Amino acid sequence: MASTMHSFANGAELAESLAARVADSLASAVSARGSASIAVSGGSTPKAFFQTLSRLPIAWEKVTITLVDERFVPADNPRSNHLLVAENLLQNEAATAHFMPLYQEAKTAADAAKIATEKVKDIGAPFDVVILGMGTDGHTASFFPGGNNLVQALDPATPRGVITMEAEGAGEPRLTFTFSSLQDARLLVLHIEGEGKKTVLEKAEEPGEEAEMPIRAMLRRAASPVEIYWAP
Numbered sequence: 626m627a628s629t630m631h632s633f634a635n636g637a638e639l640a641e642s643l644a645a646r647v648a649d650s651l652a653s654a655v656s657a658r659g660s661a662s663i664a665v666s667g668g669s670t671p672k673a674f675f676q677t678l679s680r681l682p683i684a685w686e687k688v689t690i691t692l693v694d695e696r697f698v699p700a701d702n703p704r705s706n707h708l709l710v711a712e713n714l715l716q717n718e719a720a721t722a723h724f725m726p727l728y729q730e731a732k733t734a735a736d737a738a739k740i741a742t743e744k745v746k747d748i749g750a751p752f753d754v755v756i757l758g759m760g761t762d763g764h765t766a767s768f769f770p771g772g773n774n775l776v777q778a779l780d781p782a783t784p785r786g787v788i789t790m791e792a793e794g795a796g797e798p799r800l801t802f803t804f805s806s807l808q809d810a811r812l813l814v815l816h817i818e819g820e821g822k823k824t825v826l827e828k829a830e831e832p833g834e835e836a837e838m839p840i841r842a843m844l845r846r847a848a849s850p851v852e853i854y855w856a857p
C-alpha cells in the first residue's frame with residue numbers, strides 16, 4: 626500500500642498536527658463504535674506528540690491505549706515504554722484513558738507474551754490507530770534486524786498478538802505485537818524525526834531484504850496506507 630509523507634518545519638508543529646489527526650480518529654471511532662483503541666511506540670521520539678495529544682478533549686474514558694512494543698522490564702524501570710506513556714500521555718485530559726500494558730509479571734518474556742496476548746485479544750482487531758517509530762537500524766516495533774523471532778513476527782500468517790524478540794541491538798528481551806496485529810490499523814502512522822532517520826527511510830524505500838530493515842515490511846505489505854510524519 627502506498628505511503629504519504631507529511632513534512633513539518635519542526636517537532637512542535639509535527640506534534641500539533643499528528644495529535645489533532647489522532648484525536649480526530651479516536652473521536653470518530655468512539656462515535657462509530659462506542660470505544661477506540663490506539664497502540665503507540667516508545668523511544669525518544671514521541672514525547673512531544675504524547676504531551677500534545679494528552680491535552681486534547683475527547684472521550685478518553687472510552688479509549689484504550691497500549692504499546693506496539695515493550696522491554697521485558699517493569700513499569701518503574703527508566704527504559705520502560707509504559708513509564709514514558711504514563712508520564713507523558715496518561716496525563717491531563719487523557720488521564721482517564723485505559724492503559725493496557727504489554728509487560729506482565731512472569732518468569733520469562735515468553736510467559737509474559739502469552740498473558741499479554743490473552744489480555745489484548747479484545748482490542749485492536751483492527752486498532753483504530755497505530756503509531757510506529759523507527760530506529761536507525763531500520764527496526765520498527767521490536768522487529769529488529771537479526772531478531773530471534775523476526776521471521777515469525779513479520780509472517781502475515783502469524784496471528785494477532787504479542788510475541789517475544791531478542792536481538793543484539795535490542796538490549797533487554799522485548800515483547801512486540803506481530804506484523805499482522807499492526808498493519809491494518811484504521812490510521813497507520815510512522816513518526817520519525819531527524820535528517821538521519823529520513824536517510825534511513827530513503828534506504829528502506831529502496832529494494833532490499835526486509836530482514837535487513839524490518840520497517841520495509843510495513844512500507845511494502847501493510848494493508849493500510851502508511852502516513853509518514855517527519856520533522857528535522
Ligand SMILES: O=C1O[C@H](COP(=O)(O)O)[C@@H](O)[C@H](O)[C@H]1O
Binds near residue numbers: 669
Ligand atoms: O526500541 C525502540 O525504538 C524505536 C525507535 O525509538 P527512538 O528512540 O529512535 O524514537 C521505537 O519505535 C520502539 O517503540 C522502541 O521500543
